[in-house]
Amino acid sequence: MKLTVASSPHIRGNFRTNRIMLDVVLALLPALGVGIWQMGLRALYVTLLSIGSAVVAEWLYSLLTRTRNTVVDGSAVVTGLLLAMTLPVTVPYWLVAAGSVFAIIFVKALWGGLGQNIFNPALAARALMLLIFPVGIVRYTVDGVTAATPLHHMVMPALPEESLLDMFLGNCPGSIGEISAVALLLGGIYLICRKVISPRIPVAYLGTVAVLTLVFSKTDSPVSWMLYSLLSGGVMLGAIFMATDYATSPATPVGQWVFGVGCGALTVIFRYFGLFPEGVTYAILLMNALVWTIDRYTPIRRFGKNKGGVEK
């Protein structure tokens, strides 16, 4: 009998990459559902196209570079889905496909693939799409009519026309996956319960946005302003699903807090002083670049330091 001699441990837990990706997809489904319900079937088509383009790009890349087929890990599905969530339902189909391919090839694969990329693929693709074809990205509709999103009102600055409840539920214009805070929060709670993500980054992110918009309110009612700030635009989607992307967020606990606070602060700064009403995309992308540095300067206290029971 041939016995294998290999390093311990000799057993492994039943944790798999594609199971994690499946959890992320499941967590996004409520938000996607609200998007389709609010904006119609085109939202679904955009999403399917985005996912399809990402998967095909991933597959073609592995074929052309003669590397392992990485479609099975499910990360391309997540990238495609996340990108679609950030897009308005009116986005041209060609732009969706182009953005999705860009995300997979240029933001992920060329950096070494899963876990090696510095920038969040979905957000980097969205940033590029906004740059090359802004008209396709910033037009939002409700019932087929182009409408200003709550964020456009807030730039004025004024409180949006929608009620807080409508915005919480998702009864407002916006990108496919960002409008319903409650659906996104449900997804976030699911991911936390499944231990896919830790609550640190979302809590730090949303907490920072809340504090800054409360203190530096642009209207007479700071609390409303704060709540509208949290519920409008891509803050929820960004804090729960984008800023928690494994490859592009810190791995140390303190680092995750720092990262979340940084994302929140930059989001508010970009919203207040930036060219576009929204700041989430650029806030997270900028923080992405700092992830390794943050991890390095937020080391975990070494075991056995400061806690000796007997003084030496």
Added chain:
Amino acid sequence: MKHLFFGGIHPKYNKEMSTKTVTLPVITPKQVVIPLQQHIGIPCTPLVKVGDRVLRGQKIGDGEGLCVPVHASVSGLVTAIEPRPHPTLGSIPAVVIENDFQDESVLMPIPETPEEILHTIREAGIVGMGGAAFPGDVKALSAMGKVDTLIANACECEPYITADDALLRTAPELVLKGMQILADLLQPEKIVLAVEDNKDLAIAKIRSVLEYYPEITLQVLPTRYPQGAEKQLIQAITGREVSPGELPVSVGCAVFNVSTFAAISRAVLRGFPVIQRIVTVSGEAIAQPQNFAVRIGTSFHDLIEIAGGLHEKTERVICGGPMMGVAQSDLSVSVVKATNSILCLLKDQNGAAENPVCLRCGKCVSVCPMRLQPLYMYRFVNAGRLDELERLHITDCMECGSCAFTCPGKLPLVERFRKGKKMLKEAKAK
């Protein structure tokens, strides 16, 4: 549930496999191969020669310095003294004895003074029987008068292994008496017997006799791997953290395995050296998993046969547990003093991936009981960056395997960390 130590995991324990049978069959093979080193330190030199007749319990090897003797575990003829495979030390000199099944024994004198007791602990060849195999008398001596807490470790946190469990179920008083003996030497304020809460029967057995040992506290801990690791157990019991490179005595603690306490009882109260121990033979690849009382020097092969033999799809035979045990290639290796388990696993139980990929999910960070950053350590071992490995304190890693167990990307983390530590050591030696 409140975690009493950092990180940790909940593997599938599979302990019921080897606890179905209540009896503890005594195994006396036709031949024993007794390695001349079964402890951390300096090897023994043989005290017998080929052709000698030896008695059970007779000292057959001893040495100077950090060394404890080895004894014949059966009576019979010495047929060879030559290098033989050892489960963890490669090929080392061993004394081969043909059993004459007379079991003619010699016993040690019963000690009375503390000095005599320490001497007996040494002469009985007692080592840390949880796996570390550090000479027991040296550990005891270094802790004398310097510890406030003496801990008996019955966590047995590795999956499958139930040897300590079986000991506590069959002979709890042997352990408790051993604790008393050592407590008399060390004079601690607190004496704790630490058991994980997945050993109901053992806990009940201890409770039924605990009233006769009022100075001993039973502490039942929530089961979590690697609670039985010395530093983690000290943290769980006292909240104290042993600093890097320090010994438990630096935080006023001494930890011994329950099997070690039982060996101390046998030596001090009855004059028996370490010639027998309980071994769990378990795993999906063995026909009849159970515990045995095994003479030291029995081959793995003999024990596996007695347990019904191996499944045809056996992939690994491991000395120790599935998390930290050492995979064997040659089943003629002997059971030594620190062998608590022979684990036989089937193909595909390891779940290794062909193309391991790090997602940076950080789960390795959250399960590491030593508060390390396995994902970065892995990266920098691959990159050969010794400066970074030092900054990340790779030498703090005790190779418990929690990170590798948890990794969804199935990275060979522990394997790389061993390599990294070796690289660092070699660079320092230059």
